[in-house]
Amino acid sequence: MVIRKILLLLLVITFAFNYTSIAQKEIITTEGKKEFMADEFNIKYDYYLSDGDTVFHGKYTLKKPVIETEESKYFEFLNFSGWYHKGKLDSIWEISSGIAKSVGEGVFSDYKYSFKVSGTEMLARVEFKEDSLIQNWNIFEWSIVESEIQDTLLVLSLKETSNEDELCIHVYKPGEYMDIYVNREGSPLGTWLYNSSLEDSIHIRKWFFEEGQLIKKEIIKSDTAVVIETLQEVEVDIDFEIEKLAMDNEYFRILDIIAMYNSPEGSRYITKERPSFELLKETKYRLLETDDLFFQLTGKDNYIDGFAKIKRYPYSKEEKSLLDRISKNKQEIEEKIDITIADPQISIAKLSTNEVLRFITLLSHLKEQTLMPINEILRHYDDGALEYIVRDTRILQKFELKEAVEIQIETEDGDELSPYVLEGFSYDKGSLSSLAIIHAYSQFIADKVSQIEDSLDYYISELKREENLVALESELIKKYENNKELCESIITDQINEVAGYDVQKVILGFLDGELSSYSKLENVDKKMEKVEPLIDCMSNIERLLYTIENVPENIQIVEDGYTRTVFNPYTFTNMDEKIKQPIYKAFHQNLLPYIFDQVKGMKCESVRAVDRNITNLFEGMVDLLKKDTKKLERRVRRMSDPQKIADLLEIKIDAN
Amino acid sequence: MTRIIFFTFSFVICLGYQSFGQDDLMAEFEDFGTNVWLGSYNKFRLADKWFWRAEFHYRRGGYGDTPFIGRMSQIYNRHAINYFVNKNLNISLGAVVRLDFTGDPQDDQLEYVVPEPRIWHEYLFVMPWPRFQMFHRIRIEHRWSRRNDIDSEWIYRDRWRYKFYMTIPINKPQLVPGAWFINPDIEIIMQSGSPVVNSPLEDLRIYPSVGYIVSPSITYTAGLMYTTGQRLARGHVYRQRWVARINAYVSLDFRKQERKVPSIRTTD
Structure with a gap:
């Protein structure tokens, strides 16, 4: 108690001394313009002259002129005000900034024309002593309606607690607030609290720090409380390093991930922490913004970025x-x-x-x-x-x-x-x-x-395979139908007469028989095996039909070839006479029936051969016209086996 | 053609008038004689327009007590080169040797066989119709003949023959192999020369026949021919005969094969 009284006395003496010394100097108040932050501000300050130098002492204000544009009635404002003591920042300093617009009717009074304004204002108030910032920050934001404060949008305070090494940051926004504790180095301390009533129920989060590390989190929502351990228990020795991380989103994200791995069941709560992060983020932003403005004025950076320790x-x-x-x-x-x-x-x-x-x-x-x-x-x-x-x-x-x-x-x-x-x-x-x-x-x-x-x-x-089979079967049916139509249209009675039987009926029966056999196959494998040969068979049948269609014409060619016109000197008329008669007769009596017998008895495998045989027969008959066949004719006359006749005449006809 | 026919008939009438005018004898007709003639008519084509004609006749007949065809009568061997002028005209020139056999082989005063050479030329006019053919044939023969009597003299005569015949198909529209046809045929044979006094009409032949065309090369005909004509020395006597005739007509082409076979169409 005695010591305190002595200290108070010394303080009074010192004050009196100083006051006396300053009082001897003339305090001058001056106003003017100052280039500041790339703008021209109005400045007004008190000072005295010491050895010709200007020493700020007293009130200091710096105001950005308001310029209202025609495009928008909103204007920005930025004002600094505070005190200097013997050229050093002292006492309370305030920064007022915001955006507003004039409302209502202007009033002319005392040769001034004034309007009321509406908008928002941020007011930051810090305290200096001897040019040093005392950790006592207050930041407010409110809405202004017709020049009256309407709602408080933000209250943020940073101040020392009873423990001098401990700083407390309290941030409030309508519906939520947060208490943050750090030491002077920015390392988290104690229990952080976030309280929100933004939703229907109270939502509380608590972060428990020890030695700069988050130990656990507690999430309370309505009647439910979940504790999530974030400190990882290590069962065996694992190498780790203590790492300092800025207390930003990344830090909390990592903490969340650790928490999720520690407490998988609590993960669903962790993922809903976004509001507290947003508030924390805004807190940091406000402090940084304020610090930046003072940095512009004083050239000193006073913000202490928080950090936390974490094991890596x-x-x-x-x-x-x-x-x-x-x-x-x-x-x-x-x-x-x-x-x-x-x-x-x-x-x-x-x-x-x-x-x-x-x-x-x-x-x-x-x-x-x-x-x-x-x-x-x-x-x-x-x-x-x-x-x-x-x-x-x-x-x-x-x-x-x-x-x-x-x-x-x-x-x-x-x-x-x-x-x-x-x-x-x-x-x-x-x-x-x-x-x-x-x-x-x-x-x-x-x-x-x-x-x-x-x-x-x-x-x-x-x-x-099945699709392919379907496509192939479709092609098969198409060819089958085409062959049927073809058969019905091009096999004429004339051909039937040459063949000696109903060729159309035989070929249609053949087509139906082959398709019927195919349809009775039991599985895809067998069908796959048969379908393509059968399509080939149908193609061959088509060619054979066209060949058969040409049979009458080819017979006529042979007829013409083997017929010569002879002048009868007795009747004085021209008469047709067959040449190479044994061959011609063999063609009609043996070879043609033989070929058509092959058509009657053909199978898929022999269709092509039958087709070729028909063509070969007619080509062979025409070729024989150019040859001397007298000897052959004599031998043919005595033969009846068509295959032997064909062989003798060198007409390539394969027996089926 | 019409002019030729007119000329021929005028000639015949004039000759007949002349002969009847010289003699007051009444015409006499002998009894019918009977004959059978087997003929083989061959034409061999040598070139596009040239043919070789080779014709043979084997003739038998009755004589006295010899029955119907019991006696060998004649053998003809007629050859000619035939030129095909166009489809309406055909000309032939050739020679004939006819062998005349004796009428009484027992009579040693008669030579068993006497040759009769001839030179002949023929002009065949063809008139084609859509369904049949019509022919006018003029044949002129220059013949040297003698009787079978030993030491008989050779006489020379000319023969003037005109023949009209047709070939009309029966079972087919054209004359083609397999066609049957009828063959109306009439020929008049006139003769002239110093031995011919009052017998210019040597023979008149009416010969309907039926034919069958086996092939362009072979045709057969058969028919019964009636003939009558004046005896050479006795013009008022007319000989009459029934002649059964069977003929084969053969034509062969001796040209090279490639000229015979027409080109063949093997593609469309």
Whole structure:
């Protein structure tokens, strides 16, 4: 008590001394213009002269002139006001900034024309002493209606607590507030609190820090309280490094990820923390903004960026290798699945074939569900968060890798098919690291995808075969119908007369018989085996029909060829006479019937030969006209076997 | 053609008038004689327009007590070169050797066989019709003959023959192989020369026949011919005969094969 009185006395003496010394100097108030922040501000300040130098002392104001444009009635304002003491910042300083517009009617009074304004104002108030900022910040934002404060939009205060090393930041916005504790270095302390009544219920979050690390989080919503441990318990010795991270979104994101790995069941709460992050983000922004404005005025940076400590667990070489291999597997799996699903044939096939639909559903499940843990791990690997996770214990804790998963299969119409059981993956937690198990898991999925693709290939190839068969059968029927029409239109009575039987009936019977035999085949394999030869057969029949169609004309050619016009010197008339008569007779009596007997008894395999024989017969007969056939004629006269006659005359006719 | 026929008939009438005018004897007709003539008419084509005609007749007949065709009568061997002028005219020139056999082989005063050479030329006019053919044949023969009597003299005569005949198909519209046809035929044979005093009409032959065209090369005809004509030395006596005739007409083409066979159409 005595000491305090002595100190008070010394203070009074010092004040009196100073006052006396300053009072001896003349305080001058001056106004003018000042270039500031790329604008021209109105300045008004008090000062005195000391050895010819201007020393700020007293009130200091700096106001940005208001310029109202015609385009918009809104104008920005920015005012600084505070105090100097002997040239040093002192006492309370305020920055008022905002945007407003004039409203209502102007009033002329005391030779001034004034309007009321409406808008928003941010007022920052800090305290200096001896040019140094005392950590006592207050920032307000409110709305102004007709020059009256209407609503408070933001209250932010930063001040020392009873513990001098501890700073408390309190931020309030309508419906929510947050209390943040840091030490003078910016490291988090104690318990942070976020309270929100933005939604229907009270929503409270608490962050518990110890030695700069987040220990746990508590989420209270309505009557539910969830505690999420964020400090990872390490069962075995693992190398780690303590790392300082700026307390920004990235820090909290990493914390969230750690929390999710620590408490998978609490993950759903963590993902709803966005409002508290937004408030924290705005707090930092306001402090930085205010600090920046004072920096413009004083040239001093007073903001202390917060940081937190966090444990980082560097990857081993083996882990990096595993992660790279997992990434490669995942990429290959996704590419394969995407290509398969995008295959138009498969897209069509799944509509008609349940087995294809089953496999496509399975592939989709593998990509969207089964592959999800790997995706998440790799995402955290890529964004750096995985390095802060105790991977060996937390990964398998978060992702439960089931040995068997039942996948429901549903058709486009909503009918449920029998489910597919994805099984076959098992692992031994004791002998493998988590990442090795995840790698095995990725390999399992890759193998499964390959198996499914093989199965799909089989189904698609079967489907293609069936489609191909359908196309071929369509072609077969088309040719069959065409042949029938052709047969009915071009086989005339004249041909039947030459053949000695109803050629049309025989060929139509042949066509029907072949098609009937084909239709009785039992399975696709046998049909596939037969359909193409049968199509060839139909094509050959078509050619044969055209050949037969030409038979009368070809016979006429032979007739003409083997007929010469002879002048009869007794009747004095021209008369037709057959030449090479034995050959000509053999043609009519033996060879032509022989050929048409072949038509009657032909099979698919012999159609082409029969067709060729007919052509060869007529060509051979014409060729014989150019040859000396006297000897042949004598021998032919004694023969009756058509094949032997053909051989003798060198007409290539194959026996069927 | 019409002029030729008119000329021929005028000539015959004039000759007849002259002969009847010289003798007051009444015409006498002998009893019918009977004969059978087997003829082979051959034409061999040597070139597009040239033919070789080779004709043979084997003739038998009755004589006295010898029955109907019991006696060998004549053998003809007639050859000629035939030129095909165009489809309406055909000309032939050749020679004939006819062998005349004795009427009484027992009579040693008669030579068994006597040759009779001839030179002959023929002009055949063809009139084609859509359904049949019509022919006018003029044949002129220059003959040297003698009787079978030993040491008989050779006499020379000219023969003037005109023949009209037709070939009319029966079962077919044209004369083509397989066609039957009828063959009306009439010929008048006149003769002249120093031995011919009052017998210019040597023979009048009316010969309807039926024919069948086997092929362009072979045709057969058969028919019964009636003939009558004046005896050379006794013009008032008319000989009459019934002659059964069977003929084969053969034509062969001796040209090279490629000239015979027309080109063949083997493509459309």
